[in-house]
Each structure stands twice: as C-alpha cells, then as structure tokens.
Amino acid sequence: MTPSRSGWKNALELNAWVFFPSVGVILIFLFFGVFFPTRTGQAFDELQSFIVTTFGWFYIGSVAVFLFFVIFLFFSRYGSIRLGPDGSRPTYSYASWFAMLFSAGMGIGLVFFGVAEPMMHFESPPTGEGGTPAAAGNAMRYAFFHWGVHAWAIYIVVGLSLAFFAFRQGLPLAIRSAFHPLIGDRIHGPIGHTVDILAVVGTLFGVATSLGLGVMQVNAGLNHLVGIEIGTGVQVALIAAITLVATVSVVIGLDKGIRRLSNLNMVMAITLLLAVFLMGPTVLLLDAWMANTGAYLRSIAEMTFWIDVWGDGGWQGDWTLFYWGWWIAWSPFVGLFIARISRGRTVREFIGGTLLVPMAFTAFWLTVFGNTALDRELTDVGGVAGASTETMLFVLLQGLPFSAITSTLAVLVIVGFFVTSSDSGSFVIDMISSGGNPDPPRVQRVFWALMEGAVAAVLLLAGGLAALQTAAITTGLPFAVVLLLMCWSLLVALRRERKRTAKADALPVRKEPERMAEPAI
Numbered sequence: 001m002t003p004s005r006s007g008w009k010n011a012l013e014l015n016a017w018v019f020f021p022s023v024g025v026i027l028i029f030l031f032f033g034v035f036f037p038t039r040t041g042q043a044f045d046e047l048q049s050f051i052v053t054t055f056g057w058f059y060i061g062s063v064a065v066f067l068f069f070v071i072f073l074f075f076s077r078y079g080s081i082r083l084g085p086d087g088s089r090p091t092y093s094y095a096s097w098f099a100m101l102f103s104a105g106m107g108i109g110l111v112f113f114g115v116a117e118p119m120m121h122f123e124s125p126p127t128g129e130g131g132t133p134a135a136a137g138n139a140m141r142y143a144f145f146h147w148g149v150h151a152w153a154i155y156i157v158v159g160l161s162l163a164f165f166a167f168r169q170g171l172p173l174a175i176r177s178a179f180h181p182l183i184g185d186r187i188h189g190p191i192g193h194t195v196d197i198l199a200v201v202g203t204l205f206g207v208a209t210s211l212g213l214g215v216m217q218v219n220a221g222l223n224h225l226v227g228i229e230i231g232t233g234v235q236v237a238l239i240a241a242i243t244l245v246a247t248v249s250v251v252i253g254l255d256k257g258i259r260r261l262s263n264l265n266m267v268m269a270i271t272l273l274l275a276v277f278l279m280g281p282t283v284l285l286l287d288a289w290m291a292n293t294g295a296y297l298r299s300i301a302e303m304t305f306w307i308d309v310w311g312d313g314g315w316q317g318d319w320t321l322f323y324w325g326w327w328i329a330w331s332p333f334v335g336l337f338i339a340r341i342s343r344g345r346t347v348r349e350f351i352g353g354t355l356l357v358p359m360a361f362t363a364f365w366l367t368v369f370g371n372t373a374l375d376r377e378l379t380d381v382g383g384v385a386g387a388s389t390e391t392m393l394f395v396l397l398q399g400l401p402f403s404a405i406t407s408t409l410a411v412l413v414i415v416g417f418f419v420t421s422s423d424s425g426s427f428v429i430d431m432i433s434s435g436g437n438p439d440p441p442r443v444q445r446v447f448w449a450l451m452e453g454a455v456a457a458v459l460l461l462a463g464g465l466a467a468l469q470t471a472a473i474t475t476g477l478p479f480a481v482v483l484l485l486m487c488w489s490l491l492v493a494l495r496r497e498r499k500r501t502a503k504a505d506a507l508p509v510r511k512e513p514e515r516m517a518e519p520a521i
Helices: 007-011 016-035 037-075 094-123 133-147 149-168 175-188 190-226 232-252 254-279 282-305 314-318 320-340 347-378 389-398 403-433 442-461 465-506
Strands: none
Touching: 016 037, 016 190, 016 403, 016 442, 037 149, 037 282, 037 314, 037 320, 037 347, 037 465, 094 133, 094 190, 094 254, 094 347, 094 389, 094 403, 133 149, 133 282, 133 320, 133 347, 149 175, 149 320, 149 347, 149 465, 175 190, 175 465, 190 232, 190 320, 190 389, 190 403, 190 442, 190 465, 232 403, 232 442, 254 282, 254 347, 254 403, 282 347, 314 320, 320 403, 320 465, 347 389, 389 403, 403 442, 442 465
16 A cells, blocks of 8 residues: 555555564464463474475475576576666676675574584584594585575575566566566465565564574674673573664665675675684685585585485484575565665676675685684594584684684674674565565664564574574475476566567668659759
8 A cells, every 4th residue: 555645654655465464473473482482492393393204305306496497597598688678787886786695695694504514514414424534525515505506596586586577577576576477467466465475474584593593693702702691581682682783774774774784794704704714724725615616516416306215304304404494485585685786687697696606705604614613623623513503603713813803703793794684684574565665664674673583582482593493494385385486487477578579679670761862953
C-alpha cells in the first residue's frame, strides 16, 4: 500500500500481506524461545536430525544445480545482456562493489570459522585418521569447499534474477518479481505474498545466525583482552549494544552508512590478514595457498556430490548441510543487496565478479588463518586445537607478535561485520516487506534491525551454536525449492529477451528517400 503524504503514515510503506504474517511467525518463535528455551532447543535438535536424514540429498543436488546454472549463463550468449537499459553503467566502482558484496556475503562467518573449521576438520575428519599431515590437507580442502564457489553461486541465482527483472524489465525489486515469466501478474497475489514471506523469514534467521556467531566471538575476544566473562547473558547484552550501533548506520542510509562501513571494515580485515600473513609462516602460506587451491579444484566434483550414505550423516549435517542451508537462507538478503548495488553491469560481469573475486579473497583468508593454525599443531607448538570454537582465533593471535593489537583489531573487524550484516539485512528485509521499494522508510529498517538482534539472542538462549545451525538448515529448506524455480524462470526470461533483441536488430533501418538534385541555374 502507498503511504499517505501527511502525518505518521508518511513514515511507513509496507505490504501488509507480507509484513504482518512474517512478523507473526517471528513473534511466535520469540515467544517459545524466551519462555520455553529448553524445549525449544530440544525441538531444534530433533528437527535438524529429521532434515539431515530425510532431505540431505535434496540440499546436495540443489546446490549442484545452482553452480552449473550460473556457469552455463556465464559462457552463454546471454552474458552480454545488461542489467538495466542498454546505455546504463554501474553506479559503484569495482572496489566499493566488491567491498559491499563481500561484507554482506559472509564476513562474520569467515572470521569465526577461518581458524575453527580447519582445526576441527583436522581433529575430527569425516574419513581417515585425524591429527596427521594428510588430515591437515583435507581440512583445508573441505574449508575451501564450504566457503567456495557453491556459496556464491547460490547468491548469484537470486541477485542476478532480481537485478534482471527490476532493472531490465521494470518490475519491483522483490523476490516475487523473479517468477513473472511463470505466473504473470499473479505475482501480486497470494503466490507472490507467500514467496516474499519465505524470503523475509529465511533472511532474518540467516542474518541472526551470522550475528549469533559474531557475538560469540566478540565475547571470546573481550574475555581474552580484558577478562570479560564468557556466557549467554554477556552475549545477549553485546547483541543489544551492537544492534543499537547498527541502527545508527541504518538511519544514515546506504551510501553514507553501509558503503562507508563496508569500505572501512574491509581495510581493517585486510590489515589483520596481512599482519598474520607477515608474522606467521609466510613462505609456507604461499605454498599452501597454491596447494589448497589445486586440491580444491581437483576434487570439486567429488565433494559436490558426496553424501555420507553408509555413515550416520552427523559430520555432513553439522558442516556441509549447515552451510548449504545457511547460504540458501541468506540468499534473499545477499541476492537482493548485490542486485541493488549492481545496476548497469552485464550478466557475465555480474557472475564473474561475484563468483571469482570474493572466492579469491576467501581462499587466501582461509589459507592464512587455517594453515597458520595447522602449522602450529603439526610443529608441536600447539595450543589452538584445545581451545573452544569461538576462542581459537584469539589463541592463534596470542602466539604471534603484537597479539594485543591484532586481537583488538580482530574484535573491531567482527563488530564491523556485525553492524554491516545487520544494517544490510534490515535494509533488504524492509525492501521485501514494503513491496520492493528500493529506498524503504528508515523507521522500518530500525524495526527489522531490532528484530534480527532479538532472534539472534533467543537462538543463543535456546542452544547456542547448535540452535544457530538448525535455524539455518530449517529456513533454507523451503527456499531451496524457490531458488530452483527461480533458475527456470530466469532462463525463460533470458531466452525471451534474447529473441526480442535479435528481432529488433534484424529490423531493416528505414532510410529517408534520396532527394533529386536541384537543377543548376
């Protein structure tokens, strides 16, 4: 509905059929999480076990389809189609574009798992003996797999679809618009409302998962630096404090808020990365970067389709299926956000930039932090493997020079990613719930930022990391079906667009009739 130009209504613009059902679902979750946290945690455990056992194959197959689909589009004849009118050009520079999409995409999680995941795979691999050099190599291969091109392919499916339909075909910048080739104007009815509700709920829980991981690590960092106690109560208080900071960025807006924070945070993250790279085993890290990349590329097909058929599925549920569900739950958020900042780029430019550039940075980040920690374990320096998941990063930094400075910088980076994730997430959720408005009212963004913080706090109360994993896997499942249909719809639309432009190019150019020369006088 369109807001009035007078009074309080001027501050609101929302689609009631999406906003209120979404808020209702979230409030029901908050009620049970606050008043029955133990039972809610048990329900999460049972739900995760059911989904992993019953739908693991569906997650594995769906993510494989997404990757093959975007690679096909990159090399296809559709790659030259521009996401906007033919004469449009990008709004943001490459540097700002990469910084914003990376900060929104996986900043907090990469800081959290950059040390922890390789170390946990090293200690408890899915197959073979742990604690060996072979286990170290496989640990990095699995980490690359979980944070590699599969994740960004999921984001591309949503981002490319929305950018094409919004900027090329003039539809609202909303998830429902991606289905216009399949159902036409019915996207404005109950089917479209349902799709957007799934997107709002999935996005909110996906963002809350990231915020929960981030605040656990902030708590660990403050404990390491100044001795603040590690506990759920402290983490809830930190969520409240950092969420308030995020609302300031929300009020400032996209260009002044998210863009500046993303750029600043990328500078801090790169500074931390280079510090560990230079103070750690630098030559070994360069060797490992090449070796990790090669091992990942050689085994990408095998890992893509691997399912723990003869095991209990526990490792795959805790890791691969958790990540696939998390990325799918995040895809409306990241997809809408990168669509919003990618107007004017071509399909090929969008896919190539989004798929390869963040992946290159991610590969180097995982190598620097993961292999530095693994090197300490394999050379008997040790210490990292025995730490808790959220403290592993700070234990690693403690073993390097200037640990107080780098640990402080790490806390600032995590807080920065927390703020940009909350800011970007509330911006995107507000866009969906307001019917695709590219500049939704800021008071609504503040509301959604507060809701993200509340859900993250309740997830921590209801089971910590296990609850965060279950939330990601559960909310990602129904949206995986939406993404598969979105691939089909986008392919139909691109074919129609290609035929339309080819027909226009084939039309003969009408020439003005030649005028006979005037006779000379």
